[in-house]
Amino acid sequence: MKLLRYRAGKEVLPGLLDNSGIIRDLSGHVPDITGAVLNDAVLARLAALDPSELPQVEGKPDLAPCVGQCGKFLGIGLNYTDHAEEMGMALPEHPILFLKATSSITGPNDDVVLPRGSVATDWEVELGVVIGTAAKYVSEEEALEHVAGYCVVNDVSERDYQTKLTGQWTKGKSCDTFGPIGPWLVTRDEVPDPQKLWLACDVNGVRRQTGSTSRMVFTVAQIISHLSQLMTLHPGDVIATGTPPGVGMGAKPKPVYLKSGDVMQLEIEGLGVQTQNVRSDSR
Template structure:
């Protein structure tokens, strides 16, 4: 099942993808948030006849696939080949940073580089959406706590991230730096989150090619680790790292500029497309 949110920013409605047709779920849930991501509610939605749901006409804006995100948790340097391209050691434990929820936008919304930015970079990542409260969860049971998966572009301002004295959050949390979606694919449609191809293009040129099979810490291991530190709640989003090919890792480095277009995709989870602008 592919759940989607559509409409103007801040006024998104819940929807469901029926093949290529967007259908309205407003009669059944108020929104796609942590409140409706438990297994019982998802089973109820899954049991609906899609043909009975109203068709959404036209081509509305697609919003972030999860509303009212609780925690936006990010794992850094989680692909061995990406760690190598940045000159970093393989981490002993998952590296954790946070992305401000105010960074979250839809999958095709513009990404706006902050004022004075010259080091804005791209990162295609697998997003994991928690469906029920998780604390002290074992890796053997961890995937049972997942509602579904989505595409995330972990846009990063590298100068802010590494040179402004502090933790990575400074370079990760700028407005529009968290495109999420286009849809939330429920976990029953993703039998193995460690076997998904992923890619990102800038202006039609392939920059990142990878697969979730090369993660250092698997989705299950990440959930085990994080739930041992604090409670994960329904609607929390975890991004799980990026494969090689980021601009910072190129020689010489290459960064985004106004007018650039990013296009990214994860197998079975959909595509994103963002045009890059610059705050005045």
Template sequence: MKLVRYGAKGAEKPGLMDGDTLRDLSAHVDDINGDMLGDAKLAELAKIDPATLPAVEGSPRIGACVGNFGKFLCIGLNYSDHAAETGAAIPEHPILFFKANSAIVGPNDDVVMPRGSAHTDWEVELGVVIGKEAKYVSKDNALDHVAGYCIVNDVSERHFQTQLTGQWTKGKSCDTFGPTGPYLVTRDEVPDPQNLAMSLDVNGKRMQTGNTATMIFSVAEIIEHLSQLFTLHPGDIITTGTPPGVGMGIKPTPVYLKKGDVMTLEIEGLGRQTQKVDQDG
């Protein structure tokens, strides 16, 4: 299934995609969130004939594909080819940082650069949404704890990230810096999360081309590692790193986003995002 949240920000309704038709799920669930992401509830929803659900009229705003989420966990330098472009060593363990939940927006909402920003960058990433509590799990059964997958744009202000003394979180957590969705694609539709083509364009020019096959740590290995440190709860989002082609890696002169730019992101089977870039005064 491709689960969707649609409507005005803060008032999104649950839906699912029936081919190209968005259908309303409000009669069956209150929202797409951790409370309904377990296997039993997803199996119950999968039994519904989509044709019996009301079609949603018009073209409503699409919200982040998970509501009332818990943790927003991010893995850095997790693609061997991206580590090479930044000159970074291959990490021995997954690099973890947190992104403020207030950064999460819909997949097609504007990305608003913070006041004074001149180093805002793009990162297409595979997002993983936890559906079942995970504590001390092994990589052999880690994927059983996944509800589904989505696209995340891990927008990053590089000056804030690297120069404002402290953790990467400073450059990752600005408002609107976490477009998520459009769909939460349930794991049964993604048999191999380690073989998904991914891309990102800026103003129609291809900047990132990659495949989750080049991850240093697989989705299962990431879940295993994190679950040794703390409990992963239903609705938690893990974004798993980006392939090469980010602006800061362009030689000889890095390229960063500016007001009016348009980013388009795609991951095989997970849909497409498009964001226009604006800037706070």
């Protein structure tokens, strides 16, 4: 299934994308797409519905983040071998963990807003993992059983904030609008192997990133298992699993960063496309 959330006036409603690309309203069956409905039992109930009998959503509504009420937004750094090479950094011994504030989460096609003083805002297409059932001390072998599904994440990063403001990467990762998620949450039954997906990111129509999840240093299963030794992963938590090469910071002969008026388009095989316009903060 491809689950989603869409805006109807001041409301955000749950939906499903059918095989014809039509959005169907799920509000008669679940109140929202959150951790509370991402367990296997509820997902099986939704999967048993006949999409043609669900109300059709008219027009092209704005899409909200594909999962609501996210408790934790976790990021993994330097998790692609070829990305580490372009950055001139050694491969990590353990997954590098940072946090993105949940207030950075936006819809897949919402504007990315450059914060005041930003001079080094960068793009990062990433495979997002959404937890479906609580995971604590899980093995690699059972880790994927705790996944509800997968989505596209743009781990937008302000590199000066990340590297020069002293402290953790979180500062450069958590600005408002720096976490577009979606367009939909694709349930794990439609992604039999998360390590066999291609990813891409275009900026102003120019291909900047191309990669494959097969180049991950730590697999999705290894990441979930590792994190579950440190903390309980709860339903609705989102993990951004790292980015392939081609980020602006690694461009040669000098870095290239986002500016107002730029357009980003990100895609992951089978998980859909998201598009963001970049603008400066006018406040």
